Amino acid sequence: MSAQRYKCIVQYDGTNYVGYQVQPNGNSVQAEIEKALKKMCKGEYIPIQASGRTDSGVHALGQVIHFDYPVAIKADHLMRAMNSLLPADIMITEIEQTTEDFHCRYHAVGKKYIYRVDLNRFPDPFKRQYTLHHPFRFSMENLQKAIKHLEGEHDFTSFCSTKTDKTDLVRTVYEASVIKDEAANELVFTFRGNGFLYNMIRIFVGTLLQIADGLKPVGEIERLLAAKDRRKAGPTAAPEGLYLAKVYYDEEKLKRGE
Amino acid sequence: MSAQRYKCIVQYDGTNYVGYQVQPNGNSVQAEIEKALKKMCKGEYIPIQASGRTDSGVHALGQVIHFDYPVAIKADHLMRAMNSLLPADIMITEIEQTTEDFHCRYHAVGKKYIYRVDLNRFPDPFKRQYTLHHPFRFSMENLQKAIKHLEGEHDFTSFCSTKTDKTDLVRTVYEASVIKDEAANELVFTFRGNGFLYNMIRIFVGTLLQIADGLKPVGEIERLLAAKDRRKAGPTAAPEGLYLAKVYYDEEKLKRGE
Incomplete structure (x- = not known):
């Protein structure tokens, strides 16, 4: 057997x-x-x-x-x-x-996450467990500008929970994007990269929403990447908006987002 | 006061x-x-x-x-x-x-209901409470033909739970339609009429799916409308796919589906 x-x-x-x-x-x-x-x-x-x-x-x-x-x-x-x-x-x-040498963790070369934000004035009863509710007025333009600064190879210390046991906090983000789904009245964030630190996506979203809301300047992401200090970034956004969308095992597919 | x-x-x-x-x-x-x-x-x-x-x-x-x-x-x-x-x-x-003479029940002239069916092979974990799961092969053409026979003024005795306390079971259905939402892999039924009997929509859907699956002929709806016998119709479809979508207070808007 x-x-x-x-x-x-x-x-x-x-x-x-x-x-x-x-x-x-x-x-x-x-x-x-x-x-x-x-x-x-x-x-x-x-x-x-x-x-x-x-x-x-x-x-x-x-x-x-x-x-x-x-x-x-x-x-x-x-x-x-x-x-x-x-x-x-x-x-x-x-x-x-x-094959018996395949390992789903060790052989993974990257991941894609989605984060959904419910923009309705009151939280949609059907989305209460599947989105973050964020009913505030915001600048899509500033959000689009800011999010692009997350792409590339960076030390993401500012965007990692201090509870991490990792020491090398440099990762490459191939895609950091956001669209507004008008029909659903949602923001949908996509993050694709070669590795994500503890709470990284949720701190990305918490910080990006502060920028979108005008609480922080558009240049905040660049400043935080340089600061390497978790305390300077925004709050950790709620877990219920976050989805592990895909795990990649092929470097080329990861880079192209296939 | x-x-x-x-x-x-x-x-x-x-x-x-x-x-x-x-x-x-x-x-x-x-x-x-x-x-x-x-x-x-x-x-x-x-x-x-x-x-x-x-x-x-x-x-x-x-x-x-x-x-x-x-x-x-x-x-x-x-x-x-x-x-x-x-x-x-x-x-x-x-x-x-x-106004103090408005009554949401007595003044309602009609309603619209939606019924959602998850067509995935296995039930989608995110839709388990929001759709009926129906993974079987079916004929969209037969479904489209059959559903149109529900439109119009009919005695809907065959499509009413025997637990009803009503005696006049004649109602007018202005719209009975179904579309396939390819992106969601769902069937979405819409029923709009001047009144719906106890379990009527759910028996509509249970019967229509039998026709779509080929268990019953396309002419089944006409036969059931004539039979006036609940026992001859299909099963009552699960409650979780059903949504009360709209209540109408204006006859013209009801008829036009606005």
């Missing part, structure tokens, strides 16, 4: 979880997936690996996990079995059998 | 409620709104009226309510105060002061 490695793309609504990773104090996405696999394997524990954690309330459209399944099974049958056992707020959307 | 009558448009996510109307066995939308008004009026009970009930799990984009507020207050201030006290899944979106 030889184990087979499977790679899955996972979507989840993070609202009811303490985050992706198993925690002592509540349900995690990881625990739910491991529970489903355990049922399928008659109680055998199948550990899963993920491309990275997501915080409590943060969602995923394209989280990637891998695990070794003890018996050979068609990938599509495995996905169907998992989805029938998983709670309705977690879904495997794609699956493939992969 | 003379009371003022206010008319409000209300949106709600029906997921966590037993329905619109106060019930002995759980939270209702009505109870939440009355609770908010009670807080604003130092414990005085302000009864509210609605255009009609919605069932447990059913949502509203445009429910209409009215109530008499004991003191004169600017409508916009009243709305702001209510929204600050209401739970996040209920929101007043519009408010106006109205």
Whole structure:
């Protein structure tokens, strides 16, 4: 009996979880997936690996996990079995059998995140768990100017939670953009890069909204990149607007945003 | 101190409620709104009226309510105060002061409902409470042909829950239509008429999907309208796909769908 490695793309609504990773104090996405696999394997524990954690309330459209399944099974049958056992707020959307040396975290070369902001005067009841509510008047022009300064290779110390255990805080952002979705009355931010630090996207958004609102000047991003001081940046925006959209395993596709 | 009558448009996510109307066995939308008004009026009970009930799990984009507020207050201030006290899944979106003879139920001349169907192979985690999941292959052509037979003045006995207390089951449907939203991978049904019977939209959708799936012939709707027998129609589709979209108070606007 030889184990087979499977790679899955996972979507989840993070609202009811303490985050992706198993925690002592509540349900995690990881625990739910491991529970489903355990049922399928008659109680055998199948550990899963993920491309990275997501915080409590943060969602995923394209989280990637891998695990070794003890018996050979068609990938599509495995996905169907998992989805029938998983709670309705977690879904495997794609699956493939992969080589035993593939690792979804170590081999990831970058990620894409989306952040959604509800611009309605009062928070939309259907979006309360899926957007940040920000009903203030703002300058789209200043926002567009400021966000471009995040692109490129920078030391992002000012945009990283001080709780990080990392020392090298230089990352490359290939795309930092924002559009206004008029039909939905939302701002939709996209950030694509070779790595993101703890809370980085949420501090980006918290700071960019201060600039958009006129509380901070358009040059603030450049100043913060030079300052290398978390205390000087804006607040960490709420988790419920954030989505892990895609994990990249091919450098060229990461750069081109494919 | 003379009371003022206010008319409000209300949106709600029906997921966590037993329905619109106060019930002995759980939270209702009505109870939440009355609770908010009670807080604003130092414990005085302000009864509210609605255009009609919605069932447990059913949502509203445009429910209409009215109530008499004991003191004169600017409508916009009243709305702001209510929204600050209401739970996040209920929101007043519009408010106006109205005449004391206005009644949101008795004066309603018609309604519009939307029904959303998630066509993805596995149920989308973000739509699990907002759509019916229907992953089967179906004929859009047959669906389009069949749905048009619902338009017009008919006795809708076959499409009414036997639990109804009504005897006149003749209603006029001005619009029965369906589109495929390719980006969302959803079917979106729209029904507009001068009145809808108990579970009528949900039985429409349950029956129409049977026709689309090829389980029933395209002529089924005509047959059911003639049969006047609930037992012959399809199942009652799940509540979570249904939205009360609009209540009409002007016959011409109802007919034109404005």
